[in-house]
Amino acid sequence: MDSEILDRETGGDISGEVGVNYGRLGTNLPPPRISVRLIQSLLKAKRVKIYDANAEILEALRNTGIQVSIMLPNELVVNASTNQTFSNQWVRSSIVPFYSETLIRYLLVGNELISSTGGDISGEVGVNYGRLGTNLPPPRISVRLIQSLLKAKRVKIYDANAEILEALRNTGIQVSIMLPNELVVNASTNQTFSNQWVRSSIVPFYSETLIRYLLVGNELISSTGNETWAHIVPAMHRISHSLKVFRLHKVKIGTPHAMDVLQSSFPPSNGTFRNDIALPIIKPMLHFLHxxxxxxxxxxxxxxxxxxxxxxxxxxxxxxxxxxxxxxxSLTGLIYTNLFDQMVDAVYFAMKRLGYPGIRIFIAETGWPNGGDLDQVGANVHNAATYNRNVVKRLTQKPVLGTPARPGLVLPAFIFSLYNENLKPGLGSERHFGLLYPNESRVYDIDLSGRTPESELAPVPPAMDYKGKAWCVVAEGANVTEVAAALSYACSQGNGTCDPIQPGNPCYKPDSVTGHADYAFSAYWAQFRRVGGTCFFNGLATQTAKDPSKFCFAELVNLQSGFVIGLFLIISLK
Known part of the structure; x- marks a missing residue:
């Protein structure tokens, strides 16, 4: 190869001069104009590498004679690989405006992608494996079901359960584990505690289990008092240090958030974090994630x-x-065809508003309940299958769709959840998000890999919502001692909730804990359903559409009309 060809193919510079990497992960760095002057005057460098294509830096490098290497950030690599239009647009906006007067000679596609991402930034959908149930299969069987029935390549668990991690060894399934909420304060204040937790929870499994994400708590801002919030980011820093101590370089750190971290979300471009958390909590967190x-x-x-x-x-x-x-x-002109995209983009805009537009979103949970309380309209198998199949189809589609505000950007995700979990508190829908029943059968057919054509998935029943009367009664097999305590609680709430079952009143007979609790549970539900009261009582109660008229009873709701019709006496004919 002669010198003319060499000059043409290498930009005329294959010298051994040493350049400098110009990173910007700091809060107190000089601006690009001064930084470039320092590179020239103090370091006398003729080469510089930057970790994106920052316009202000490239502007400062114009006509300096410094050879420049720029970078396509890691989070944009998948987009560029699957979408030629995206690639063209990125080059047009990032390189073309500077090329004639700035010596851009190298464009690096990502940075240590295999080390920093675990080699997987795909859009494959995983599953959340919760264990708030009394009748769930053991981890070994659960992992087999995740692979064989759901075809999932990702799983998220809500702790660092050793039995589950053991079952996940050598499966090729990417794993997200969690530092439980109750340990976050300890981890944030005690480096030794953090180190010990990482040593015992991750180190024994790391070499053969693809642990790639460590989540610090779960919806901490939504589920804990504000005295905990200030510990979130320090805990993330200490856990990060612990990972470095044990050389666990492939594990990323995050923390899941509910949508209520936003103060406003409509239109999406108006997405804004709540005032009480935006600057003291979220902004430092975004800096850490960046x-x-x-x-x-x-x-x-x-x-x-x-x-x-x-x-x-x-x-x-x-x-x-x-x-x-x-x-x-109305502010951006972006057009939305579904609510999911609206919600996600509101968070992208909220992060942009705090100065971090480039941080990617990972869907930690999404899903739809396959059942619920009798009065929960829309919680049924048909809607659950429709939503989850469609979200999988959208997130795994090639080329990558992204959202209107981030077109072509991969959204990794986990569907909630693996099983219907009968111990989850709250409305009945909370216990019916599963893709599988505890007996290991499918609730409906779904392929989380997105590879099975919709026409080959088993049909689902039509959407059916119950319309009629409902009662809240003691669940079969409930512990009588616990029922007695729940009865006492129900009677202590409201105005005269249990007057009819007091001695001498019409509904006192028969005098039994279960009989009185049947009445009290329904009376409580009738009064408090509208303000969030549920027919659950820590798993001791259940709804029924069958009139339990053993004696005086409280009828709760006419679900067809959807309003409380009050309490009245039903006299047993027995």
């Missing part, structure tokens, strides 16, 4: 948004089934 190239983990549940306002939010739009309904963001 510095470590991790994700903002987000729980996205269009079901709850729709259920809170079914009159104004269209159900097909929520299920990705809308054919003629769109929502236009």
């Amino acid at each position: 510095k470590t190239r991790s994700f903002f983990f987000l729980d996205v549940y269009p079901f709850f948004a729709w259920a809170s306002d079914p009159t104004n939010i269209n159900l097909p739009y929520t299920l990705f089934e809308s054919r003629n309904i769109t929502v236009t963001d």
Whole structure:
């Protein structure tokens, strides 16, 4: 190869001069104009590498004679690999404006991608493996079901359970584990504790189990008092240090958030974090995520948004089934065809508003309940299968769709959840998010890999919502001692809730704990359902559509009309 060809193919510079890497993960760094002057005057460098294509730096490098290496950030690599239009647009905006006067000679595609991402930034959908149930299969069987029935390549667990991690050894399944909420304060204040937890929870499994994400708590801002919030980011830093101590370089750190971290979310471009957390909690967290190239983990549940306002939010739009309904963001002109994208983009805009537009989102939880309380409209197998199949189809589609605000950007995700979990508190829907029943059978057919054509998935029953009367009664097999305590609680709430079952009153007979609790549970539910009261009582109660008229009883709701019709006496004919 002669010198003319060499000059043409290498930009005329294959010298051995040493350059400098110009990183910007600091809060107190000089601006690019001064930094470039320092590179020239103090370091006398003729080469510089930057970790993106920052316009201000490239502007400062114009006509300096410094050879420049720029970088396509890790989070954009998948987009560029699957979408030529995206690639063209990135080059047009990042290189073309500077090329004639800035010596851009190298474009690096990502940075230590295999080491920093574990080799996997795909959009494959995983599953959340919760264990709040009394009748769930053991981990060994559960992992087999995750592989064989769901075809999932990712799983998220809510602790660092050794039996589960053992079952996941050598399976090729990427794993997210969690530091439980109750340990976050300890980890944030005690480096020794953090080190010991990482040593015992991760180190024994790391070499043969693909642990790639360590989540610090779960929805801490939503589920704990504000005295805990200030510990979140320090805990993330200490855990990060512990990972470095044990050379666990492939594990990223994050923490999942519910949508209530936003103060405003509509239109999406108006997405804003709450005032009480934006600057003291979220901004330092975003700085950590940016510095470590991790994700903002987000729980996205269009079901709850729709259920809170079914009159104004269209159900097909929520299920990705809308054919003629769109929502236009009046500030950006972006057009939305589903509620999921709206919710995700609101968070992207909120992060941008705090100065971190490049942080990617990882969907920590999304899903739809396959059942619920008798009065929970929309919680059924049909809607659950429709939503989850559509979200998998959308997230695994090639080329990558992304969202209107981040087109072509991969959204890794976990569906909630593996099983229906009968110990989860709250409304009945909380116990019916599973893809599988505890008996190991499917609730409905779904392939989380997205590779099975929809036409080959088993059909699901039509959407059926119960319309009629409902009662709240003691669950079969409930512990009588615990029922007695729940009865006492129910009677202590409201105004005269249990007067009819007091001695001498019409409903006192028969005098039994279960009989009185049947009445009290229904009376409580009748009074407090509208303000969040549930028929659960820590698993001691259940709803029934069958009139239990053993004696005086409280009828709760006419579900067809949807309003409380009050309490009245039902006299047993026995």
